[in-house]
Amino acid sequence: MINRLVEKIRKTGAPIVVGLDPMMKFIPEQIKEAAFEEYGETLQGAGEAIWQYNKGIVDAIFDLVPAVKPQIAMYEQFGIEGLIAFQKTVNYCKEKGLVVIGDVKRGDIGSTSEAYAVAHLGKVAVGSRMLPAFDEDFATVNPYLGSDGIRPFLKVCQEEKKGIFILVKTSNPSSGEFQDRLIDGRPLYEIVGEKVAEWGGECMGDEYSYVGAVVGATYPEMGRVLRRLMPKAYILVPGYGAQGGKGADLVHFFNEDGLGAIVNSSRGIIAAYQQEKYAKFGAANYADASRQAVLDMKEDIAQALVGR
């Protein structure tokens, strides 16, 4: 799957993943009204609104980008009905040829971690059958529990040719509380980064590993160091746009070949119509605003990479 992701990044020329993190306040009123009219102000109504909103965006951007990253929390808060919208979104994006990164940040140990790996990347045994559950292409994983938490994911990745992105240095302001603490003079995120490189060596695609890393755009200098520590790991870069990361900050995350990083934008794309810059599209054409925001982001990154 990492080979497919790299191929799609090359083909689209856009190292961009669109974060499908639908918040109710992003969804245009006309979509919410239609859903609530059909299902009432219920969890089912919310699920339907999310699904219709996502579908509009996916239809508008699927030919421009290699991948999408639905954040499962935004669906899970609506319970079962929200997760049905998540499942529909995953399936639809795959039908449209997009690589789907499930932003699930799961992490546990042993058989429990195996269950999460199976839930999102693998197949589960039911009697004599093996059945897929959520079936994304990649998943994000939390490393705090150590190798016991990661190995079951590696096993499923090897079997299914799928991949993971392990949290190394997250984009939030307080990520340093634990991740930056010095261990023998080196920050924890470097120690985790080294383990990512080690685990990744066991799961290599053609050029890059199935095992990638999450490193926030808001910490470009740390990105530079981690880029060197994990040369074969694809870096998933959140924090561009709304969280303050700029195109120029991104260059450190890429390798010399122009590959090695994929930059996420969520609200900057899916709620573009709510920004002054794209207000002219209006709520009715929210998906066209998202398309334009993708084109602008692609240009911003391309400029930064040319200019380095």
Next chain:
Amino acid sequence: MINRLVEKIRKTGAPIVVGLDPMMKFIPEQIKEAAFEEYGETLQGAGEAIWQYNKGIVDAIFDLVPAVKPQIAMYEQFGIEGLIAFQKTVNYCKEKGLVVIGDVKRGDIGSTSEAYAVAHLGKVAVGSRMLPAFDEDFATVNPYLGSDGIRPFLKVCQEEKKGIFILVKTSNPSSGEFQDRLIDGRPLYEIVGEKVAEWGGECMGDEYSYVGAVVGATYPEMGRVLRRLMPKAYILVPGYGAQGGKGADLVHFFNEDGLGAIVNSSRGIIAAYQQEKYAKFGAANYADASRQAVLDMKEDIAQALVGR
């Protein structure tokens, strides 16, 4: 909710939480056969088998213990249908008067962490209504992302009078890879433990905080240190039984008042009938075997606490 948990622990005399982590290999054949006959070898069939299996155990143990801890990964691997079984289990346990700890180990940042908090402990806005989603009483949370990940949970805990258990030192063999690394001469888990005490101070119940910690039974000496660092935090202790933790190891996790810790056992109770010790019950009476295993565990812990 922490007050209610403490009250129930006092009343039952059993600082025990039963881990409802149903694996297909634990479920007696007669239950699986009935479910597959009705729904086929499908995810729905698996969900039905899990739900019937759980119901039998809950009916057999609800009067003996204060709390249950369903591990969501074991349900999530069966997709939507598995999560419906999770939801049914949570609701049924609450009807039976049990405190429900959702072992979800979620952790993200900002609005995403808020969405997880809402999903498991709070209520979500849908139009003009506020609706609960999974609605457990407690949830487990991963601290790797720092305060930005924890604060949204604290907010929901304060609003809803619910609680969290933050991973501090997990029970698995490789937990030390990151958690034991020395920072200014002290292991990371101590630094996390101090933050737990700090966060917990903002969310106090009568005697204990809404903010507890997870510390594995397999590390009793670390439990002793952490007990002192977080005097007001309830400690959720996994790793008893199957993972090697023994009653005598548990004393360090309790305060002098005999409170302050609640010990989890999952397969040791729910799959007791598969152990030689309880084989005489047979698969047909699996729930009675679970009841006996709870009684034996209660005795084991009581002996250890008396003997200290």
